[in-house]
Every structure is written in C-alpha cells, then in structure tokens.
Amino acid sequence: MNPPLVAADSLATSFPSRSRKEPSVPVLCGISLAVMPGEMVSIVGPSGSGKSTLLYCLSGLESPTSGMVTLMGQDLASLRRPRVAALRRDHVGFVFQQFNLVPSLSARENVALPARLARRPLDAAAVTAALASVGLSEHGRKRPGELSGGQQQRVAIARVLAHRPDVVFADEPTGSLDTSNGAEVLALLRSAAAAGSTVVLVTHDLEAAALADRVLVLRDGSIHTELHSPTPDAVLGAVRSAGSALTR
Numbered sequence: 001m002n003p004p005l006v007a008a009d010s011l012a013t014s015f016p017s018r019s020r021k022e023p024s025v026p027v028l029c030g031i032s033l034a035v036m037p038g039e040m041v042s043i044v045g046p047s048g049s050g051k052s053t054l055l056y057c058l059s060g061l062e063s064p065t066s067g068m069v070t071l072m073g074q075d076l077a078s079l080r081r082p083r084v085a086a087l088r089r090d091h092v093g094f095v096f097q098q099f100n101l102v103p104s105l106s107a108r109e110n111v112a113l114p115a116r117l118a119r120r121p122l123d124a125a126a127v128t129a130a131l132a133s134v135g136l137s138e139h140g141r142k143r144p145g146e147l148s149g150g151q152q153q154r155v156a157i158a159r160v161l162a163h164r165p166d167v168v169f170a171d172e173p174t175g176s177l178d179t180s181n182g183a184e185v186l187a188l189l190r191s192a193a194a195a196g197s198t199v200v201l202v203t204h205d206l207e208a209a210a211l212a213d214r215v216l217v218l219r220d221g222s223i224h225t226e227l228h229s230p231t232p233d234a235v236l237g238a239v240r241s242a243g244s245a246l247t248r
C-alpha cells in the first residue's frame, strides 16, 4: 500500500492565553490521521473546534506544539523553514475562502504566478487549459475586480489545477459563494481528486463535506467521529452530536 501523503501523529497545539498568568489554550488535542494518495477528506465541526488550525498544521503553515506532521512522507519538524516552503511550493495547492488573488494581475497572470515565483516555466497553453477547465476561457484578461466572486474562486482553482499539485488544501472554499457557484467549485475539487490529487477540505457545508471519501468531525480539537462513504444525513447527525456535546 502507498504511504499517506498527509499524516499527523498525536498532533497538539495551543495558543498563548491573553493574560500571561493563565495557561495557554489548547486548540488541537492529540490528533492522528492519514490521508492516502487521491483521497478526498473533509473536516467539519462546530465553530472554534480547530478545523482551520488543523489544516494549517497539516500544510506546514503553522507549527504544532507537539506531535508529528508528515507531508509527502517528510516529517515537517525535521525540515528547515525554506525546505517546508519549497515542499509546499512544489507539491501543494491552496484554495481559501477569500480567493487570495493578486488584484493588479489578470486572471491569466494569477494562474501563472506560482510558476513564475518558483522560476518554473508554465506555458501559455497550460494556463489556457486551466482557465478552460474552470469555464473561464473568455475571462483570462480580466482582473479579479472585474470578475464575480464565483469566477474569482474558479481562477483560484485554475491556479491550483495548472500546477497539478499532489495535495490540495481548501479552507472554506465555498464560504463566500452562492449555492450554484459553490457547487461548481466543489465539483472542480472533486474532479481534482479523481485526477489523482489528494484533497483536504475544511467546510461548514455538510452537503459539500459528504462529497468526500471520508469525513472527520472535530469537537474541541479532537476527532469526534470519522465517517466513511458519508451521506449528508450522516454528516449532519455527526455534527449535531459533536455540537450538542460541546454545549453540555
């Protein structure tokens, strides 16, 4: 069996409390998981349960307080920061709720930007194909401000897809979109997984979560439930259970 592309072992992290006298606040409490090549995994849970923090730790954007994260089989704690950045640059794509496009660049230039920054040539045909795959062939010359929110998110996805990353981390990618644009963005992420990318998705949208092969439900920084081949109803039930447990 292939090794996981993303894995955590007893991952824990905490943030300093506001007052120095108080202990730091635990946010992730001993999370272990493994995401296999080509798998799509959703992370859901009540607000504040640690979903985004987990995504940032798994992608090396944040360092955990303890435990181990491996990305592409490499123990992130054993690597120097530039090496972690290079690992992300070469193997990882990110999709965020707020699109994170460069406003002064056209859609085409935004798609080509990561390759330019990595000094890796990306030919014009690859940019054209990426924009076509998200239905934006006619909009390549427009700047983000001239595009709708849904179109901007599709540019962000084209930017990821153009580089065929091994792993895609998506943090609430449909959070700023209406239902129909959200569904298109999710279908693109699902097809990225079908094409071989591993996808880790944080979402509040339970229908979206159920598109994944597996759903992890977080509660208070721990994995409360794990669902395989989930249905929206099963995700809803698990999240309700996690949420109600939180308020007890």
Ligand SMILES: Nc1ncnc2c1ncn2[C@@H]1O[C@H](COP(=O)(O)OP(=O)(O)OP(=O)(O)O)[C@@H](O)[C@H]1O
Pocket: 015, 016, 027, 045, 046, 047, 048, 049, 050, 051, 052, 053, 054
């Ligand atoms: N940089 C930080 N410094 C201090 N506390 C933080 C920091 N980042 C997150 N937290 C705290 O960690 C907890 C988990 O935050 P996180 O954003 O991971 O939760 P979440 O499940 O993604 O929430 P939401 O669904 O509302 O986006 C929250 O209580 C939050 O206030």
